[in-house]
Amino acid sequence: MKRKVKNIQELAEQLHLSPTTVSRVLNGKAETYRISESTSKRVTAAAKRFQYYPNRIARGLKLEKTETIGLIIPDIGNPYFGSIAKTIELAARASGFSIILCDSLDDETTEEEAINLLTGRKADGIIVAPAGNRSGLLVDIYRRGIPVIVIDRYLAGTNLPFVATDNYAGAYRAVEYLIGMGHRNIACIQGKNDISSNSDRVRGYCDALQKHQIEVNPDFITGNDFGEENGFIQTHKLLGQSNKITAILALSNLISLGVLRALKQAGLAVPSDISIVSFDEQAYSAFLACPMTTVEQPCEEIGKSAMESMLKMLRNGNNNSAENYVLPPKLIIRDSVKKQ
Amino acid sequence: MKRKVKNIQELAEQLHLSPTTVSRVLNGKAETYRISESTSKRVTAAAKRFQYYPNRIARGLKLEKTETIGLIIPDIGNPYFGSIAKTIELAARASGFSIILCDSLDDETTEEEAINLLTGRKADGIIVAPAGNRSGLLVDIYRRGIPVIVIDRYLAGTNLPFVATDNYAGAYRAVEYLIGMGHRNIACIQGKNDISSNSDRVRGYCDALQKHQIEVNPDFITGNDFGEENGFIQTHKLLGQSNKITAILALSNLISLGVLRALKQAGLAVPSDISIVSFDEQAYSAFLACPMTTVEQPCEEIGKSAMESMLKMLRNGNNNSAENYVLPPKLIIRDSVKKQ
DNA sequence: AAGAATTGCACAAACGTTTGTGCAATTCTT
DNA sequence: AAGAATTGCACAAACGTTTGTGCAATTCTT
Numbered sequence: 001m002k003r004k005v006k007n008i009q010e011l012a013e014q015l016h017l018s019p020t021t022v023s024r025v026l027n028g029k030a031e032t033y034r035i036s037e038s039t040s041k042r043v044t045a046a047a048k049r050f051q052y053y054p055n056r057i058a059r060g061l062k063l064e065k066t067e068t069i070g071l072i073i074p075d076i077g078n079p080y081f082g083s084i085a086k087t088i089e090l091a092a093r094a095s096g097f098s099i100i101l102c103d104s105l106d107d108e109t110t111e112e113e114a115i116n117l118l119t120g121r122k123a124d125g126i127i128v129a130p131a132g133n134r135s136g137l138l139v140d141i142y143r144r145g146i147p148v149i150v151i152d153r154y155l156a157g158t159n160l161p162f163v164a165t166d167n168y169a170g171a172y173r174a175v176e177y178l179i180g181m182g183h184r185n186i187a188c189i190q191g192k193n194d195i196s197s198n199s200d201r202v203r204g205y206c207d208a209l210q211k212h213q214i215e216v217n218p219d220f221i222t223g224n225d226f227g228e229e230n231g232f233i234q235t236h237k238l239l240g241q242s243n244k245i246t247a248i249l250a251l252s253n254l255i256s257l258g259v260l261r262a263l264k265q266a267g268l269a270v271p272s273d274i275s276i277v278s279f280d281e282q283a284y285s286a287f288l289a290c291p292m293t294t295v296e297q298p299c300e301e302i303g304k305s306a307m308e309s310m311l312k313m314l315r316n317g318n319n320n321s322a323e324n325y326v327l328p329p330k331l332i333i334r335d336s337v338k339k340q
Numbered sequence: 341m342k343r344k345v346k347n348i349q350e351l352a353e354q355l356h357l358s359p360t361t362v363s364r365v366l367n368g369k370a371e372t373y374r375i376s377e378s379t380s381k382r383v384t385a386a387a388k389r390f391q392y393y394p395n396r397i398a399r400g401l402k403l404e405k406t407e408t409i410g411l412i413i414p415d416i417g418n419p420y421f422g423s424i425a426k427t428i429e430l431a432a433r434a435s436g437f438s439i440i441l442c443d444s445l446d447d448e449t450t451e452e453e454a455i456n457l458l459t460g461r462k463a464d465g466i467i468v469a470p471a472g473n474r475s476g477l478l479v480d481i482y483r484r485g486i487p488v489i490v491i492d493r494y495l496a497g498t499n500l501p502f503v504a505t506d507n508y509a510g511a512y513r514a515v516e517y518l519i520g521m522g523h524r525n526i527a528c529i530q531g532k533n534d535i536s537s538n539s540d541r542v543r544g545y546c547d548a549l550q551k552h553q554i555e556v557n558p559d560f561i562t563g564n565d566f567g568e569e570n571g572f573i574q575t576h577k578l579l580g581q582s583n584k585i586t587a588i589l590a591l592s593n594l595i596s597l598g599v600l601r602a603l604k605q606a607g608l609a610v611p612s613d614i615s616i617v618s619f620d621e622q623a624y625s626a627f628l629a630c631p632m633t634t635v636e637q638p639c640e641e642i643g644k645s646a647m648e649s650m651l652k653m654l655r656n657g658n659n660n661s662a663e664n665y666v667l668p669p670k671l672i673i674r675d676s677v678k679k680q
Numbered sequence: 681a682a683g684a685a686t687t688g689c690a691c692a693a694a695c696g697t698t699t700g701t702g703c704a705a706t707t708c709t710t
Numbered sequence: 711a712a713g714a715a716t717t718g719c720a721c722a723a724a725c726g727t728t729t730g731t732g733c734a735a736t737t738c739t740t
Contacts, residue, residue: 007726018690023728033729034688053460057400058726061695066397071441076429082422089416089443093454098461101411101441103429114433120393121438228623260627283568284624287600289631347696358720363698373699374718398696401725685738691731698724706717 005050015046022047026054060122069310070118071099072128074106074226080253080280080299081129084151087303088127095311097124106192106226108132115141125310127151133194135160147313149322151306153196161313161322163306167197170295170329171204174249174277177293177331179212182340183247183275189234189259191226191251198226201251201279219243223255231258239266246275246340253280256292271338281332291334298327345390355386362387366394400462409650410458411439412468414446414566420593420620420639421469424491427643428467435651437464446532446566448472455481465650467491473534475500487653489662491646493536501653501662503646507537510635510669511544514589514617517633517671519552522680523587523615529574529599531566531591538566541591541619559583563595571598579606586615586680593620596632611678621672631674638667 005011012019017039024033025043035043046052060066069092073081089099100123102114111131115138118126125147128138135155142148142160154162171188178186188205191198206216219241223234231250235258238245250256256278260270268274270290278285281296305325313322345351352359357379364373365383375383386392400406409432413421429439440463442454451471455478458466465487468478475495482488482500494502511528518526528545531538546556559581563574571590575598578585590596596618600610608614610630618625621636645665653662 008728009726019727020690020729021688024689027728029729034686036688039688053456055401055726056461057397057406058695059728060397061395061401061697061725062727062729064695068440075426076416077419077423077426079417079419079422082419083417085441086415086417086443089441090445093442093457098457099441100408101425101429101439102433103426105430116393117433117438121396254623257623257627264627282624283594283597284622284628287597287604287629288624288627289629291629348698349696359697360699360720361718364719367698369699374716376718379718395696398725399698401695401727402697402699404725681740683739685736687736688734690733693730694728695726700721700723702719702721704717704719706715708715709713710711 003050005052007055008052011046011050011052014050015042017043026052064122065124066122067097068121068123069097069099070102070114070121070123070126070128072102072104072111072114072118072126072130074104074129074131076101076103078226078254079282080297081152083299084129084303084306087300088307091304091307095307104131106131108134112137119146125149125314127306127310129153130155130195132192133157133196145317147310147322149306149310149313151302154324156196161309161324163302163309163325164197164327165297165302165329166326167200167329168204168207170279170297170331171201171249171251172208173204173329173331174279174293174295175205175208176212177333178247178249178275178277178337179208179214181275181337183337184214185217185220185243185245186247186249187220187222187238187245188249189231189238189251189255190221190223191230191255193224198251205249217243220245223251226252226254228254228258228261231255232262233258235259235262236266239268247337248274248276250276250278253278253282255279260288271336275337277337281330285332286334288336290336292336293334294332296330296332298329301325301327343390345392347395348392351386351390351392354390355382357383366392404462405464406462407437408461408463409437409439410442410454410461410463410466410468412442412444412451412454412458412466412470414444414469414471416441416443418566418594419622420637421492423639424469424643424646427640428647431644431647435647444471446471448474452477459486465489465654467646467650469493470495470535472532473497473536485657487650487662489646489650489653491642494664496536501649501664503642503649503665504537504667505637505642505669506666507540507669508544508547510619510637510671511541511589511591512548513544513669513671514619514633514635515545515548516552517673518587518589518615518617518677519548519554521615521677523677524554525557525560525583525585526587526589527560527562527578527585528589529571529578529591529595530561530563531570531595533564538591545589557583560585563591566592566594568594568598568601571595572602573598575599575602576606579608587677588614588616590616590618593618593622595619600628611676615677617677621670625672626674628676630676632676633674634672636670636672638669641665641667 030040104111129152150162281294309322444451469492490502621634649662
């Protein structure tokens with residue numbers, strides 16, 4: 001194995017050529033700049049032989065683009081976001097882009113830091129599942145011409161392009177299903193209240209109830225976090241109420257795990273004592289103590305569409321080339337809802 | 341809100357100072373270079389007011405370090421790796437580093453591409469859960485002084501520092517437990533065969549059997565992938581054998597999900613028909629049809645230790661400052677093993 | 681065969697930082 | 711009060727690319 005060459009200069013010396021010529025050949029501009037075919041071949045061969053990999057940092061500085069996309073995710077440990085991140089990463093790399101990953105902990109301050117970090121690192125674009133609805137910084141960046149795609153949610157009052165599930169429809173269908181199975185006292189355990197996907201789901205929940213002449217009981221809508229602990233706490237709270245519920249709509253995969261933990265602790269079984277429908281289909285959903293009825297979100301589609309939009313914006317340079325995607329969810333019916 | 345300044349030059353002009361001085365102040369070298377206190381304060385105030393964020397690309401080029409760490413993961417959609425990635429990302433950012441995420445699909449060629457990409461992007465270090473045991477490229481990079489930390493596995497025959505679970509002990513304890521519960525025909529569904537964590541687990545499995553005078557039946561050791569599908573296929577294969585098994589040791593969380601799917605299809609129940617112990621504790625493990633006995637790996641510890649090692653190596657510059665970590669697993673006993 | 685056109689490459693500047701060094705202006709020393 | 715020491719900053723080069731432009735050498739044209 002030949003010794004590696006550390007920059008274009010060294011490679012040029014080996015070839016008795018100028019860095020200019022080497023650069024042009026390796027960037028496919030040999031013809032444009034009339035580099036002879038024989039020189040071209042020598043260069044490409046030597047680049048391989050001496051294992052020359054261009055310094056992307058220097059390149060980024062000169063070209064003012066880094067071929068890097070910032071990805072801000074509320075919780076990369078959550079397989080829902082993990083799957084989205086996976087499709088995004090693979091699609092990005094296939095197009096020559098790398099992903100700088102930032103976990104925002106679903107916290108707005110952390111997210112803001114991440115955004116500033118990414119602009120400092122000159123990310124060509126940012127894909128973000130925002131932690132809240134403080135959209136100022138993102139809109140700012142977008143206005144300055146940096147592509148921004150919002151995923152999993154959208155930011156109301158902005159025109160930032162987004163890719164999300166039709167959360168309203170997902171919740172609506174889930175609740176209609178519960179009503180169809182005879183339930184009337186249906187609780188809804190929410191995630192973060194200020195997030196569009198959450199509020200759309202709550203709207204879907206309310207509208208479905210009202211459509212069927214069931215009054216919305218505000219005590220039945222509770223919670224403020226997408227995590228497991230919140231599902232656990234809110235379930236206990238709901239069980240303690242005088243108004244008895246017969247079913248729970250859990251607005252995330254983690255929330256429903258918390259629900260299960262609380263029910264187990266309370267000695268209640270699914271679905272004989274309490275019925276459940278949960279957002280987010282998971283690999284394990286079918287194998288739970290009671291196979292769970294879920295609202296599946298199309299993770300791969302979200303990732304793919306987001307990356308497509310991003311690439312389109314990066315290519316077209318302008319910001320108005322991206323469209324929004326509202327992807328249909330799917331109700332997967334299993335055994336976690338009892339016929340009343 | 342004042343208009344933003346786009347580089348240090350513009351900020352310097354606003355202040356009627358040279359970029360040199362501004363740079364020195366913002367990098368905390370005001371004293372070293374005798375910048376007056378009043379100037380210092382003006383600079384920091386203006387930097388904030390004009391929202392100056394240094395171009396990290398230019399900085400990276402000049403300093404020959406990017407404050408960037410490459411993270412290569414076989415499957416970021418798997419919550420096991422997701423959790424590890426999360427702790428690594430958070431720890432990295434807390435120390436001023438960003439993570440470039442690469443999903444290798446547990447494929448060696450993809451991994452090699454990712455490694456070359458990361459060196460081209462001048463990552464300061466690489467944390468990798470290798471897809472195989474072709475260690476050449478990594479060793480090469482390590483020799484050139486770039487810190488490399490192997491996680492979840494190790495690369496035999498190299499001295500690349502690693503952080504992994506004590507997989508041998510984990511499997512050994514799991515099998516001893518199964519034997520203690522009266523099982524003798526215990527199958528083992530493997531992940532990728534050439535990966536240390538897998539082979540260590542298989543060794544642990546074999547040694548535990550032999551320790552208890554149970555002959556190792558090669559037909560009982562099967563499979564070649566950490567994914568769900570492999571668990572499914574191998575289970576069917578095992579069930580079709582004439583030599584009947586009473587228990588399965590599944591070497592990953594995804595494998596055990598495949599096992600469950602196959603058993604369900606075959607109309608068999610856990611643990612009455614078949615007992616299971618699975619690697620990788622998950623949030624749902626306790627809520628499965630039969631609460632699963634698992635071997636828990638310390639994800640957070642792995643991530644934290646890896647990042648600590650990495651930072652140590654980055655600080656000390658030399659490669660021999662990192663130690664290996666072999667972290668203890670934990671057997672979590674639930675109901676998925678029947679007393680024979 | 682001489683001028684024009686083409687071929688094939690190299691020079692030098694630039695991207696935005698950081699940093700060794702140098703040099704006025706100020707302050708100190710006696 | 712004059713020389714020495716200190717203070718406070720700026721100049722210029724460098725990191726490794728890319729690219730507009732220019733200029734020899736070669737080939738073509740008539």
